[in-house]
Amino acid sequence: MKKIEAIIKPFKLDDVKDALNKIGVTGMTITEVKGFGRQRGHKEIYRGAEYQVDFVPKIQIGIVVDADLSDKVVDVIKETAKTGKIGDGKIFISTLAEAVRIRTGETGSSAI
Amino acid sequence: MKKVIFISLILVLNFALAWAGDEPATVESNRTAIDLVQTNADYVWTLVAAALVFFMQAGFAMVETGFTRAKNAINIMMKNLMDFSIGSLGFFAIGFGLMFGESATGWFGTTGFFLSDFKIGGDPWVLAFWMFQVVFAATAATIVSGAMAERTKFSGYLIYSFVISALVYPIFGGWAWGGLFNGGGWLEKLGFIDFAGSTVVHSVGGWSALAGAIVLGPRMGKYTKDGRIKPILGHNMPLAALGVFILWLGWFGFNPGSTTAANKDIAMIFVNTNLAAAAGCILAMLASWLKFGKPEIGMSLNGALAGLVAITSPCATVTPGSAIIIGAVAGVLVMFSVLFFDKIRVDDPVGAISVHGVCGAWGTLSAGIFAIDGLSLSVIGVQLLGIAACFLWVFPTTFILFKLIDKTIGLRVSPEEELEGLDLAEHAGNAYPDFEVSSYGGMVTGSGPGSALPQTALATSKQVEAS
Numbered sequence: 067m068k069k070i071e072a073i074i075k076p077f078k079l080d081d082v083k084d085a086l087n088k089i090g091v092t093g094m095t096i097t098e099v100k101g102f103g104r105q106r107g108h109k110e111i112y113r114g115a116e117y118q119v120d121f122v123p124k125i126q127i128g129i130v131v132d133a134d135l136s137d138k139v140v141d142v143i144k145e146t147a148k149t150g151k152i153g154d155g156k157i158f159i160s161t162l163a164e165a166v167r168i169r170t171g172e173t174g175s176s177a178i
Numbered sequence: 179m180k181k182v183i184f185i186s187l188i189l190v191l192n193f194a195l196a197w198a199g200d201e202p203a204t205v206e207s208n209r210t211a212i213d214l215v216q217t218n219a220d221y222v223w224t225l226v227a228a229a230l231v232f233f234m235q236a237g238f239a240m241v242e243t244g245f246t247r248a249k250n251a252i253n254i255m256m257k258n259l260m261d262f263s264i265g266s267l268g269f270f271a272i273g274f275g276l277m278f279g280e281s282a283t284g285w286f287g288t289t290g291f292f293l294s295d296f297k298i299g300g301d302p303w304v305l306a307f308w309m310f311q312v313v314f315a316a317t318a319a320t321i322v323s324g325a326m327a328e329r330t331k332f333s334g335y336l337i338y339s340f341v342i343s344a345l346v347y348p349i350f351g352g353w354a355w356g357g358l359f360n361g362g363g364w365l366e367k368l369g370f371i372d373f374a375g376s377t378v379v380h381s382v383g384g385w386s387a388l389a390g391a392i393v394l395g396p397r398m399g400k401y402t403k404d405g406r407i408k409p410i411l412g413h414n415m416p417l418a419a420l421g422v423f424i425l426w427l428g429w430f431g432f433n434p435g436s437t438t439a440a441n442k443d444i445a446m447i448f449v450n451t452n453l454a455a456a457a458g459c460i461l462a463m464l465a466s467w468l469k470f471g472k473p474e475i476g477m478s479l480n481g482a483l484a485g486l487v488a489i490t491s492p493c494a495t496v497t498p499g500s501a502i503i504i505g506a507v508a509g510v511l512v513m514f515s516v517l518f519f520d521k522i523r524v525d526d527p528v529g530a531i532s533v534h535g536v537c538g539a540w541g542t543l544s545a546g547i548f549a550i551d552g553l554s555l556s557v558i559g560v561q562l563l564g565i566a567a568c569f570l571w572v573f574p575t576t577f578i579l580f581k582l583i584d585k586t587i588g589l590r591v592s593p594e595e596e597l598e599g600l601d602l603a604e605h606a607g608n609a610y611p612d613f614e615v616s617s618y619g620g621m622v623t624g625s626g627p628g629s630a631l632p633q634t635a636l637a638t639s640k641q642v643e644a645s
Binding site: 077108109110111112 | 597602606607608
C-alpha cells in the first residue's frame with residue numbers, strides 16, 4: 067500500500083476529487099494547510115501599516131491506495147492540479163506499513 | 179423690615195417685566211403658534227425618518243456581506259461606504275437639482291444645484307427635505323452593489339455610483355416626485371402613484387443591478403458548461419438576517435416618513451409596511467418549504483424584503499388587508515424570480531434584481547389594483563406606464579454606462595483577483611485575519627472543530643486557463 071500526500075492549490079480540489087473518483091479512488095482526507103516553496107506570499111496593509119504574509123493557503127489531500135494504483139493516482143493529480151504557474155504544489159509518496167478499518171477490523175487492502 | 183420691602187419690590191418688578199413682553203393672545207397669534215408647532219413636528223418626523231432610512235445602509239451592508247464569501251467582505255463594506263458617501267455628494271451637487279429643481283418641461287430640473295435654494299437665515303425646510311431625499315437616493319444606489327458583488331472592480335464601481343446618484347436616479351425621480359418641491363414631473367401629473375418609491379427607488383436600483391450583472395457576467399464557477407447551477411455559499415447567515423431586520427426597521431422611516439409631515443396618516447403606513455413584510459416573509463418561507471423540502475433562510479430573508487419593497491408604493495393608499503395580500507404575492511414572486519434569473523444565467527448573489535426590480539414593479543402595479551378608491555383601469559394604466567418608463571430609462575442608460583466603464587477602465591477584476599478575493603486584491607486587506615480562511619482560491623472554509631467543508635462552487639481549470 068502507498069500513501070500519497072498531495073499539496074495543491076485550494077481551488078483545484080473539486081477537479082482533483084472528481085478525476086480521482088473516475089479512476090476508482092473511493093476515499094480521501096483533506097487538510098487545510100499553509101506553506102510556501104518558490105511561491106511568494108503577499109503584502110497586506112492595516113490602518114497604514116504594511117505587513118508581509120509569507121504562508122500561502124493550500125489543501126493537502128491524503129490518499130491510501132494499493133501499490134498498483136499508485137502511479138495512476140499520481141499522474142491524475144499531476145494533470146488536474148496543474149496550472150503551470152508557480153505554487154501548483156507537490157506530491158509525496160510513501161510506503162504504508164498497515165491500514166485498519168475501524169468498523170470491521172479488516173486490515174490491508176480490504177481496509178482501503 | 180427694609181429687607182422685606184426690598185425683596186417684595188424685586189419680586190413685583192420681575193413679574194411686571196415678565197408680563198411686559200407678553201402681548202395679549204389673539205386668534206392670529208394663536209394660529210401662528212399652532213402652525214409653528216406643527217411645522218416643528220414636521221421637521222422632527224422627517225429628520226428622524228431620514229435617520230432611520232440612513233440606517234438601512236447598514237442593513238444593506240450586512241445582507242450583502244452575509245450572502246457573499248468572506249474573502250470579499252472588506253470590498254462589500256467599501257462599496258457600501260462609498261455608495262452613501264459618493265451618493266451624498268453627487269446628490270448634493272447635481273442630483274437634487276435635477277430631481278426637484280424648477281422644471282419647464284417636466285423631464286428634469288434646472289435649479290437647486292449645490293443646495294443653492296438654501297440661504298443662511300432663510301427657510302431651512304429645503305435642508306430637511308434634501309436630507310430626507312438624499313438617503314432615498316443612496317438606497318437606490320446601494321441596491322446594485324449586491325448584484326455586482328464579488329467580481330466588480332472598485333474603481334469602475336465608484337464611477338457608476340456617482341452617475342446613478344447624480345443622474346439616473348434623479349431624472350426618473352423628478353418625473354414622479356418633482357412636484358414635492360420646486361419641480362413637477364410629467365409622470366406625476368398623470369396621477370402616477372408611488373408613495374415612497376417602489377419604482378422611483380427600488381426598481382431604479384433593481385434594473386441598474388440587472389444591467390450590471392449582465393455586463394459583468396457571472397462569478398467564476400457559478401454556472402457550469404453542462405448547464406448546472408452551483409451554489410456559492412454566503413459566509414454569514416446571522417449577518418444576513420441582521421441586515422434584513424435592520425432594513426425592516428429602517429423601512430419604518432422609509433414609508434411613513436414619506437409624508438414628510440407629522441400627522442395621523444403615518445399610523446396606517448406603519449401598519450401596512452409591517453404586515454406586508456411579515457406576509458412576504460411567511461409566503462417565501464412556505465414557498466421554499468414546498469419547493470425544496472425545507473424552509474430555507476435565504477428565500478425567507480428575501481421574502482421579507484420583497485414584501486417591504488412591494489408595499490413601498492401603495493403603503494398610503496391601501497387597506498391593511500390589501501397590504502397582506504401585496505406582501506404575500508411579493509414573497510412568492512421573489513422566489514420564482516430568483517430561480518428564473520439563475521436559469522437564464524444572470525448571477526445575482528443576493529437577489530437584488532428580484533427583490534427590488536421585479537417586486538418594485540409588482541408593488542407599483544398593486545397600488546393601482548388595490549387602491550382604496552376602487553379599481554380603475556386608467557389608474558392601472560398609468561401605473562404600468564410608470565413601470566415601463568422606469569425600465570426604459572434606467573436599463574439602457576445603466577447598460578451603456580457599464581459597457582463604457584468596461585471598455586475604458588474595466589468593470590470586472592481579473593480571474594486571479596476574483597479567486598484570491600477582492601479584499602486582498604483590491605484593498606490589501608483580510609477581513610477575518612484570526613480565521614484560517616482558505617479562500618485564496620475560491621473555496622471558503624473555516625478553521626476549528628466541526629467546521630464542515632462547504633459544497634462551494636470552484637472554478638474549473640478550463641475557466642482559469644481560458645482567462
